[in-house]
Amino acid sequence: MDTLTAMRLANPKLSRFSPMSRIISFDDFDDGFCGYTQLVGNYEHTLDSMLAGYAQHTHPQLSNLANWDSGTHGSFDGNYALKLQTRPKRGAQNVALKRLTFREPGPIRLEFYFTFKPEANELRLSETDVRSIGFLYDLQTGFEKGGTRVMPHVRFLNALDGKHLQKWQTKSRTTAMLPLGTEGKTVTHYHLSPTDWEDLKNGEQKLCYNEIPTKVNWHYVRYDFDLRTMRAISLQCNDRQWDVSGVDPIVIPAMRNLWCMLNICFFAEADTDKRALFYLDSVCLSGEFA
Amino acid sequence: MMRQCVTAVVSRNEVWSGKAASEPYECGWAGEAIVWLRCLGAVKGKPGAAKARVQISPDGMRWVDEGTKLKFPAKEGAIAHARLTNFGNFLRVVADMPKGASAKMLLTLTLKE
Numbered sequence: 001m002d003t004l005t006a007m008r009l010a011n012p013k014l015s016r017f018s019p020m021s022r023i024i025s026f027d028d029f030d031d032g033f034c035g036y037t038q039l040v041g042n043y044e045h046t047l048d049s050m051l052a053g054y055a056q057h058t059h060p061q062l063s064n065l066a067n068w069d070s071g072t073h074g075s076f077d078g079n080y081a082l083k084l085q086t087r088p089k090r091g092a093q094n095v096a097l098k099r100l101t102f103r104e105p106g107p108i109r110l111e112f113y114f115t116f117k118p119e120a121n122e123l124r125l126s127e128t129d130v131r132s133i134g135f136l137y138d139l140q141t142g143f144e145k146g147g148t149r150v151m152p153h154v155r156f157l158n159a160l161d162g163k164h165l166q167k168w169q170t171k172s173r174t175t176a177m178l179p180l181g182t183e184g185k186t187v188t189h190y191h192l193s194p195t196d197w198e199d200l201k202n203g204e205q206k207l208c209y210n211e212i213p214t215k216v217n218w219h220y221v222r223y224d225f226d227l228r229t230m231r232a233i234s235l236q237c238n239d240r241q242w243d244v245s246g247v248d249p250i251v252i253p254a255m256r257n258l259w260c261m262l263n264i265c266f267f268a269e270a271d272t273d274k275r276a277l278f279y280l281d282s283v284c285l286s287g288e289f290a
Numbered sequence: 291m292m293r294q295c296v297t298a299v300v301s302r303n304e305v306w307s308g309k310a311a312s313e314p315y316e317c318g319w320a321g322e323a324i325v326w327l328r329c330l331g332a333v334k335g336k337p338g339a340a341k342a343r344v345q346i347s348p349d350g351m352r353w354v355d356e357g358t359k360l361k362f363p364a365k366e367g368a369i370a371h372a373r374l375t376n377f378g379n380f381l382r383v384v385a386d387m388p389k390g391a392s393a394k395m396l397l398t399l400t401l402k403e
Binding site for chain 1: 294296298299300301302303313314315316317318319330348349350351352379380
């Protein structure tokens with residue numbers, strides 16, 4: 001075992017991760033929000049110009065997973081997890097993100113532990129009340145002619161229309177770009193629209209979902225992506241791994257002000273008129289560069 | 291350690307009418323909070339007669355009045371605030387709006403350890 005690996009395995013904060021050689025960020029939510037904020041939609045002159053899909057977003061929360069029947073559950077490591085909470089409406093979404101830029105266009109690895117539940121306002125399992133949880137990168141190449149904005153999307157479709165589907169999906173298309181306001185500087189598109197999700201091949205996965213809606217178990221995800229080719233490499237969740245190199249991300253023309261953008265976004269969707277709760281603890285982003 | 295301080299925008303450009311309530315916000319890590327309720331406009335009727343108040347909850351689902359009341363900001367740009375301590379883990383603001391009254395609101399929490 002090399003020294004670097006030994007040091008990481010001996011560090012209880014990092015020992016549950018397998019980061020690439022350089023850790024770019026390590027977000028333990030016992031330390032605060034760690035740069036995660038709500039995704040606010042674009043607007044110009046008035047908030048009324050914001051698309052409805054974005055207007056519904058609210059601020060993420062630091063949660064100790066408090067339950068009415070059993071008290072505080074706590075997070076994976078310590079007391080607090082980052083919580084994304086949708087509104088209590090079927091199809092409602094919420095998104096939290098961290099906004100970075102990259103300095104080395106090479107392989108990066110996103111690792112995180114997550115769990116999800118609906119609001120426990122019924123005395124039943126409620127395993128189909130959360131539609132999905134997921135994540136995406138919002139990326140743009142470094143400044144170049146013909147540059148691109150690239151947005152790989154991944155979600156775990158837990159349930160749809162009351163059916164417990166439990167499968168991973170990806171997305172390769174977004175909605176049309178819409179201009180906002182009158183100054184010609186701001187546009188928007190709704191990349192999290194319910195359309196255009198595609199099943200990942202052999203992407204069904206039965207995740208541990210405990211017997212009542214106030215018990216949670218934490219799951220591991222690892223997602224490798226190459227910023228040089230702007231293509232995904234692999235996806236892992238717990239004991240399952242997929243080669244996703246054949247999956248096309250959303251690709252649109254570069255925008256004039258987003259060069260080297262590296263945004264990490266997490267999102268949740270409700271499938272019933274009940275709040276969906278998506279918890280993260282912790283998140284590790286690493287890259288393969290010296 | 292430096293104290294954590296976070297600004298959370300809980301309601302943004304939401305039309306408040308009838309029995310209005312902000313989304314539950316979990317913030318038990320904070321020892322103090324300031325609730326800011328600002329009117330963004332689109333005022334209809336007489337929302338100034340509304341009773342706005344802070345509520346707390348043991349679980350984010352069942353709510354009781356915390357005791358703090360806010361004078362409802364009924365004109366565009368008007369802002370009301372209240373300072374809170376000992377609020378437990380969940381906060382929200384509710385308002386019983388008079389019949390026919392509504393306004394677009396911005397609810398902000400300033401939270402500090």
